[in-house]
Amino acid sequence: MKDRPVINIFFAGVGGQGIILASDIVAELAFRAGFDVKKNEIHGLSQRGGSVTSQVRYGGKVQTPVIMEGDAHFLVGLEMLEALRWAHMVRPDGRIILNRHRILPAPAVLGEAEYPADAAETLAEYAATLVVPAFETASEMGDVRMANSVLLGALSAFLPDFSADDWTAVLSENLKPGTLRANLEAFDRGRKFASDAADKGKAV
Amino acid sequence: MTEATENMSDKRKGLMFLSGNEAVARGAWEAGVKVATSYPGTPATEILEALGGYPEVDCEWSVNEKVALEVAAGASMAGVRALASMKQVGVNVAADPLFSTAYTGVNGGLVIVTADEPGLHSSQNEQDNRYYAKAAEIPMLEPTDSQECLEFVKIAFDISEQYDIPVFVRLTTRICHSKSVVRPGKRFEPTRKQYVKQARKFSMVPSNAVQRHFDLERRLTRLEALANTFEHNAHEMRSLEVGVVTSGISYRNVREALPDFSVCKIAMTWPFPGQFVRNFASQVKKLYVVEENMPFLEEEIAALGIPVEGKQQLLRVGELSATTLRRRILHVSPGQKGPVEGLPPRPPQFCPGCSHRGIFYMLGKKKFVVSGDIGCYGLASLPPYNAMDSLICMGASITMAHGFNKVSDPNDRAVAVIGDSTFVHSGLTGIANLVYNGGVTAVIVLDNGVTAMTGHQPNPASTWKLGGKPGDMPKPTLDIEAVCRAMGVEDVTVVDAYDMAAVDRAIEGRKSSGRPAVIIVRGPCTMVDRRRRGAYMVSGDCVRCRTCFKLGCPAISVEEDAVAILEFLCTGCGICAQVCPKKAIRKACDSFPDKGKAAAGEDESPADKVK
Numbered sequence: 001m002k003d004r005p006v007i008n009i010f011f012a013g014v015g016g017q018g019i020i021l022a023s024d025i026v027a028e029l030a031f032r033a034g035f036d037v038k039k040n041e042i043h044g045l046s047q048r049g050g051s052v053t054s055q056v057r058y059g060g061k062v063q064t065p066v067i068m069e070g071d072a073h074f075l076v077g078l079e080m081l082e083a084l085r086w087a088h089m090v091r092p093d094g095r096i097i098l099n100r101h102r103i104l105p106a107p108a109v110l111g112e113a114e115y116p117a118d119a120a121e122t123l124a125e126y127a128a129t130l131v132v133p134a135f136e137t138a139s140e141m142g143d144v145r146m147a148n149s150v151l152l153g154a155l156s157a158f159l160p161d162f163s164a165d166d167w168t169a170v171l172s173e174n175l176k177p178g179t180l181r182a183n184l185e186a187f188d189r190g191r192k193f194a195s196d197a198a199d200k201g202k203a204v
Numbered sequence: 205m206t207e208a209t210e211n212m213s214d215k216r217k218g219l220m221f222l223s224g225n226e227a228v229a230r231g232a233w234e235a236g237v238k239v240a241t242s243y244p245g246t247p248a249t250e251i252l253e254a255l256g257g258y259p260e261v262d263c264e265w266s267v268n269e270k271v272a273l274e275v276a277a278g279a280s281m282a283g284v285r286a287l288a289s290m291k292q293v294g295v296n297v298a299a300d301p302l303f304s305t306a307y308t309g310v311n312g313g314l315v316i317v318t319a320d321e322p323g324l325h326s327s328q329n330e331q332d333n334r335y336y337a338k339a340a341e342i343p344m345l346e347p348t349d350s351q352e353c354l355e356f357v358k359i360a361f362d363i364s365e366q367y368d369i370p371v372f373v374r375l376t377t378r379i380c381h382s383k384s385v386v387r388p389g390k391r392f393e394p395t396r397k398q399y400v401k402q403a404r405k406f407s408m409v410p411s412n413a414v415q416r417h418f419d420l421e422r423r424l425t426r427l428e429a430l431a432n433t434f435e436h437n438a439h440e441m442r443s444l445e446v447g448v449v450t451s452g453i454s455y456r457n458v459r460e461a462l463p464d465f466s467v468c469k470i471a472m473t474w475p476f477p478g479q480f481v482r483n484f485a486s487q488v489k490k491l492y493v494v495e496e497n498m499p500f501l502e503e504e505i506a507a508l509g510i511p512v513e514g515k516q517q518l519l520r521v522g523e524l525s526a527t528t529l530r531r532r533i534l535h536v537s538p539g540q541k542g543p544v545e546g547l548p549p550r551p552p553q554f555c556p557g558c559s560h561r562g563i564f565y566m567l568g569k570k571k572f573v574v575s576g577d578i579g580c581y582g583l584a585s586l587p588p589y590n591a592m593d594s595l596i597c598m599g600a601s602i603t604m605a606h607g608f609n610k611v612s613d614p615n616d617r618a619v620a621v622i623g624d625s626t627f628v629h630s631g632l633t634g635i636a637n638l639v640y641n642g643g644v645t646a647v648i649v650l651d652n653g654v655t656a657m658t659g660h661q662p663n664p665a666s667t668w669k670l671g672g673k674p675g676d677m678p679k680p681t682l683d684i685e686a687v688c689r690a691m692g693v694e695d696v697t698v699v700d701a702y703d704m705a706a707v708d709r710a711i712e713g714r715k716s717s718g719r720p721a722v723i724i725v726r727g728p729c730t731m732v733d734r735r736r737r738g739a740y741m742v743s744g745d746c747v748r749c750r751t752c753f754k755l756g757c758p759a760i761s762v763e764e765d766a767v768a769i770l771e772f773l774c775t776g777c778g779i780c781a782q783v784c785p786k787k788a789i790r791k792a793c794d795s796f797p798d799k800g801k802a803a804a805g806e807d808e809s810p811a812d813k814v815k
C-alpha cells in the first residue's frame with residue numbers, strides 16, 4: 001500500500017450542484033480502503049451559482065491536498081462550462097467524465113458572452129472524454145439532483161480499487177434514507193453506462 | 205465530532221478523516237479546553253462549529269473578534285484552558301487585547317488560532333499574520349496537515365502554560381479546508397488552576413506594564429531556546445545541492461514538487477529558530493526559502509547574514525502551488541495544454557429569493573453613492589447590480605459615509621449599507637459616533653437575521669445560538685430599532701425587503717433629510733427560511749426589455765431567446781414581478797397567496813419570521 005502511486009480526482013461544477021458531497025463520498029471510500037487521502041475544496045464567498053471545485057487525492061502517501069496542473073487522472077465535470085474551465089487540470093492520458101448539462105452563467109444570460117458551443121470536442125483535445133447523460137437520466141428519474149449519483153456511478157467504473165459494494169456502503173451512510181434507493185439506482189445507471197461505453201471502446 | 209465521523213473512525217482502527225479545522229477542534233478538546241470563542245470568518249468558521257459538538261466545552265459566537273479574544277483571556281485568567289479562533293482580518297480587530305495579553309501572560313492556557321488566506325478566496329486582503337506573532341512577541345506554530353493541527357494545538361496549550369504566554373496557531377485556507385487522516389487521542393482533563401488576585405500581572409497600568417514587558421522579553425529568550433530545539437522542526441536531508449526552508453502548506457507543496465530537495469521544516473515560526481536554520485544552511489550548497497505572501501522567513505534568514513534565495517523567484521500575491529514551484533524552480537511545465545481561453549466567467553449572484561436583491565436594485569436604479577460593508581451583499585459591487593461604491597472592512601460603511609457626507613452636497617451624499625451581523629460586530633459604535641457628531645447619514649441595515657456570508661451562523665439579531673436552530677427564541681435578543689433609537693437616532697423605519705414600493709418610499713428623501721436615519725430592510729435569508737411561495741412565470745406580455753435581468757437572479761434565464769423563469773430555482777419572492785414594467789411576470793399557480801398580501805403584513809410575511 002505504501003508505494004501505491006497517488007490517484008488524483010478533480011471535480012468541477014456550479015455552486016448548489018452538490019459537488020462537495022460527491023467528493024466527500026469518494027474521499028471516504030478511499031479512506032476506508034486504507035489509503036492515505038487528502039481532500040480539498042474551495043467554497044469561497046457565498047458560492048451560490050459561482051464556480052466550485054473540489055479535489056481528492058489518494059494513494060500510498062499524499063503530500064499536498066492540491067492537484068498539480070495536468071496531473072488529474074480524472075476530471076469529473078458536473079457542468080460543461082466548468083469542465084472546460086478546468087480542462088488543463090487533467091492528464092493527457094487521464095479521463096474526463098462529463099455531465100451533458102449546461103447552466104448559463106450570468107454574462108451569457110445578459111447576452112454579454114456566449115456559452116461555448118462545442119464543449120465536448122474541446123475537452124477531447126485534453127483527454128479522452130466520456131459524455132454522460134447524467135442530467136437527462138436524473139430528470140427522467142424525477143429529481144435532477146441525482147445527476148451526481150449518475151456521474152459517481154460512471155466514475156466508479158474506472159476505479160478498480162473500490163467494489164460496487166464499497167460504493168453502496170458509503171452512499172448509504174451519506175445520503176438521506178428517503179432518497180437512497182433512487183440514488184443507488186441512478187448510480188447503477190451511470191456505472192452501467194460507463195462500462196457499456198468502455199466495452200464499445202467509445203471515447204474512453 | 206459528528207456521529208458520521210465517529211462511525212467512520214471505527215472502520216479504520218481508531219483513525220479519523222478530518223479537515224484542519226475539525227482537527228484543531230479535536231486537539232483543543234483533547235487538551236482539555238473549557239471555553240472556546242470565535243466570530244465567524246472564512247476559513248476559520250468550522251473550528252468553533254466543530255467545538256460546539258463537544259459537550260465539555262463552553263462555546264460561544266462572540267459578537268466580534270476583540271470580544272472573542274477578551275472572553276477567552278478572561279477564562280484563562282480564571283484558570284481554565286481557552287481558545288479563540290478567527291480569520292486573518294479578525295486578528296486586526298483583536299489586535300488591541302492581543303498585544304497586551306502577551307504582557308500579562310495567562311493562568312490557564314490561551315491559544316489563538318489565526319486562519320490566513322493566501323489567494324483571498326473569500327477575504328478582502330491576504331495579510332500575513334506571521335508578522336503579528338513577531339510584533340506582539342507571541343510564539344507561533346504552523347501545522348502542515350490535519351494530524352499536525354491536532355497535535356500542535358495540544359502543544360500550544362502546554363507552551364502557553366509553561367511559558368506564561370498566549371500562543372498562536374496559524375493555519376491557511378488549504379490547511380483549514382483540506383481533510384486528511386488523523387489519529388485522535390483521549391481528552392486530558394486539567395484541574396482548574398486557582399485564581400489568585402495578581403494585579404501586577406493582569407492590570408496593565410504603565411508601572412505594571414513595564415515590568416511585564418521586561419518579563420516578556422525574558423520569556424521570549426526562553427522561547428527562542430525552545431524554538432531551536434522544537435521537536436517538530438525538522439532537517440530532512442536529501443540532495444545537498446539545494447536546501448529549502450519552508451513551513452505550513454508550503455512544506456507539503458515543496459515535498460510534492462521537489463521531492464529530491466533537502467528541507468528545513470519550520471513548525472515553530474516564532475520565535476524564529478535561527479540556530480536551527482543556520483545548521484541546516486551549513487549543510488547545503490544553496491539555500492532557498494519557499495513561503496506564501498510576505499518574505500517573513502526570508503527576512504529572518506537574511507538578518508542572520510545567511511545567503512538565501514526566495515522572493516526573487518516567487519510572487520507575493522496569491523498561493524504558491526506545487527505547479528508554480530515546478531515551473532519556477534525546476535523549469536518544468538505541466539504536461540498538458542494551458543487553460544481553455546475566452547470562457548465566460550461565472551460570477552456568484554444573490555441566491556434566488558435573497559432579501560438583499562430588491563434594495564440593491566433600487567439603489568442601483570437611483571444611482572446613489574453606496575458606502576458598503578462586508579457580507580453576502582458585497583456582491584452588490586459587481587454587475588449587474590453595480591450598487592456599491594466601497595467595501596473596506598467590517599463596520600466601515602457607516603463611518604466612511606459619515607466622513608464622505610461631511611463634504612458632500614445633500615444630493616450627492618452617500619448612504620451606508622450594513623448587514624445585521626456586521627452591524628453588531630462594529631456598526632453600533634458608528635451609529636453612536638454619527639449621532640454624537642451631528643452627522644446626516646442614512647444607514648440601511650439589511651436584517652436577514654443571520655450571518656449568511658460565512659455559512660449562516662447566528663448572531664444577536666438571530667433567534668437561536670450556536671448549536672440551536674432558527675426559531676429557538678421567540679425574538680432576537682438584540683432589538684436593532686430600539687438600540688438605534690436609544691443611541692439617539694430619531695428617524696428609524698422598518699420595511700419588508702420584498703415590498704419594492706415600500707423600500708422605494710423608505711429610502712427616497714432620507715439621504716438628504718439632514719439628520720441621521722436608520723432604515724431596517726428586513727427579510728429572512730432564503731437559505732435559512734426554506735419556505736417556498738410558489739414559482740412565477742413569464743407570460744406572453746413580455747417585451748424582452750430585460751429590466752428583470754438587472755435583478756441578477758439565477759432563476760431568470762433565457763430559453764430559446766425568450767425570457768424564462770427556471771421553476772426549480774424560483775422561490776416565489778415576487779421581486780421580478782414588481783419591477784416588470786409590463787406586469788408580464790405572474791404566479792405560475794394561483795393557489796399560492798399573492799406577494800402583495802404578504803407585504804401588507806399578514807402572517808405570511810417573511811419579515812415576521814425574523815422579528
Ligand SMILES: Cc1ncc(C[n+]2csc(CCOP(=O)(O)OP(=O)(O)O)c2C)c(N)n1
Binds near residue numbers: 580650652
Ligand atoms: C473582521 C472580520 N471578521 C469576519 C469577517 C468575515 N465576514 C465577512 S462578512 C461577515 C458578516 C456577514 O453577515 P451580515 O453582515 O449579517 O451579512 P449577510 O452575509 O448575512 O448578508 C463576516 C463574518 C470579516 N470579513 N472581517
